[in-house]
Amino acid sequence: MKKVILLLVDSLMPNILENCLRQRTVPALQFLVERGRYWSNCITSFPTMTASVDCSLLTGVYPDIHRVPGLVWYDPEGKEIVNYGNGWKCIKKLGMTNCAKNVLYNLNEKHLNKQVSTIFEELAMRGKTSASINTMVHRGVKKHRVQLPFLLDLTTRFRFREEISGPDVMTLGAMVQTDIQNIPKQLQGFKRLYGITDAYAVAATKSLIQFGNAPDFLLVYLPDNDHRIHKKSPDHAEESLIQVDKCIQQILNAFHSWDEALNQFVFIVTSDHGQTKIGKEEEFNIDLDVLLERFHSLQLGEDVNDHDIVVCNNERMAYIYPLKPNLEEKILQQLLSETRIDIVAIKENGGIRVKEGGSRREIYFKPNGQYVDIYGSSWEINGEWAVLDLRLHRGIVDYGDYPDALSRLYGAMYSQEIPMIVVTARPRYEFKNQFYPVHLNGGSHGSLHKYDSTIPLIITGTEHPVNEPPRLIDLKDFVIKLFEEEALSNDSLVLK
Ligand SMILES: [Zn+2]
Incomplete structure (x- = not known):
């Protein structure tokens, strides 16, 4: 029975991916595209900012239903600006306490509408296990203990008494206690953004695969591409994607062979948004x-x-x-x-x-x-x-x-x-x-324009039909149907 891994690459853009495929500089992505299906016209949610996009990916609906308006918005009840962490200056101004509490707790437990279910909650209802590797939005049926790193703990001046919810397996870099084995300590320090990095996500994913602990569904968030493109502009996005591809190669290398990876897993690769080049002056x-x-x-x-x-x-x-x-x-x-x-x-x-x-x-x-x-x-x-x-x-x-x-x-x-x-x-x-x-x-993003809104979609290892033209909000249902289809075909085997 196949498992599903969804690689969410921040700021991955179809034109950049296609240039790299043409030049054969991204062997892992090339393998997945050649062995599967590729769409260049998948559309993400608006505003094209990770926090609200992740909510749409996990719940399959736009913000009018999931109720998380963006990365930064105004809460009239609390009479305050909610900011899930846009830059260190914002965090300094609002206070680490406020931002940590908002992103670790409020986003998932308060702001995200309880009337809608996340993919993790739905899979749990169907007896399937899941993992969230470093995704900002992760609401699920299991409770996890926050362990703020010492420095963060000092600056926030408060200790998390509340547990946060997530799927069966969850990491948020070093900020949540996890049983995943062999994640190198040096990937978790302050300079490594406490593990909210590609390197940490890859180490966690590889460990789950190699120790045979991978749940039925894994959502893996790779953030580094976003930082590099913000800094150097989409003009340098191809070099950045080559680095992302190395991460995906490492995940594929965790199996005996890349073919074996496709025997065991359905691979889905997509993005949260694109980026637009910003002028110099x-x-x-x-x-x-x-x-x-x-x-x-x-x-x-x-x-x-x-x-x-x-x-x-x-x-x-x-x-x-x-x-x-x-x-x-x-x-x-x-x-x-x-x-x-x-x-x-x-x-x-x-x-x-x-x-x-x-x-x-x-x-x-x-x-x-x-x-x-x-x-x-x-x-x-x-x-x-x-x-x-x-x-x-x-x-x-x-x-x-x-x-x-x-x-x-x-x-x-x-x-x-x-x-x-x-x-x-x-x-x-x-x-x-x-x-x-x-x-x-x-580079920058957030707008309704196609530059910020169009994302690629690669699906490899299943022929299950996709709604076309595809949208990010369709992926939740797609994954659930994959497991239901398997359950059905297993039932018919039993009946025979
Ligand atoms: Zn960004």
Whole structure:
């Protein structure tokens, strides 16, 4: 009976993968593509930030259902900015305690909607075991003990009494107690990001395979590619992918042969988002503190009192929350005066009005109307379709530069019930706010644009049908069906 391993490579992009395949520089990925199926047009969730994307991968739904709006968002109940850790400056400002608590505990146990189930929970119900290797989102049926490394423990000034939930086997680098054997101690220190690295994830995965302890389903997160592309830009993504491939080679080498790996496992390789190259000069950072300076904006680390707005920066997208009535129109006018802004979206009568930065063009859409899109969702659409690059192809709504724009934008904007504005930056630009990281001459993501949104999908070792065109949210169901199909075929063997 085959097991399933899903390799989630941060910032893996189809064009980069294809260049590497053509040049034969990534033998492990080449092996998996040649022996399986490959799609270059898989679409991830929006905002294209790891935290909310991981929630979509694990639950199979967009943020309007799973309720985690992004990496950074405003919580009106706690009256605070929730930040799962975007850069050390943010963490310093918000405090290590706040960030550690949010990412280790609140994200999984409080923010992620309890009405939806994760893939780990569903597999457990079917008697299947799973592992989460270093994924930020990991809610499952088993409790795990947090063990903050000494330094972190000192800075956070609080000890985790709560246990966190996860699948049968779970690692978060060195931050969770694990029984996995032979993970070298030197992979777990402060300089190695406490083990939230490719090296640690590979060591843990190899150990599970070699000791025969691999559960039925393994989700393995490889983060290093993201850091390298942020720094050096997508122009250097091929060199980075060669490093990722070495990690995948190591995992395949844990078996007697690569063929043997495919006998034992179904391999799925995908990504959480792409990245867009950011220009070199200062002007490629859209400074939202300056653009919105006439409004009293809540800054990281401040308590809410007389503030007008909260700006939550998710790199190439931002949520802007008006805290007082009648401010929305004034904020909109200010945002629309900026031509470097791509789209500005607001909620309106159960739908969304989208305007283009620097122009007067706009489009309105709402679920359940006369138009059906290529994913089978139906919409009422009025206004200028060009704003979202929508086109009608044989009577079906198809997408151009903003893949699955209608469902994905709806997903983000209805992730919370309070008034909120979504802005995205045009390609080459990203948003800047005090304390948030910027990436001039590097790479960045977060937006609705295809550069940030299109991810590759490789499936090897099964012919089970895939919904096409594929989306990240379909993978949960795909994996569950794989195991159900096996269960069915086992039953029919017994009956014979
Ligand atoms: Zn990133």
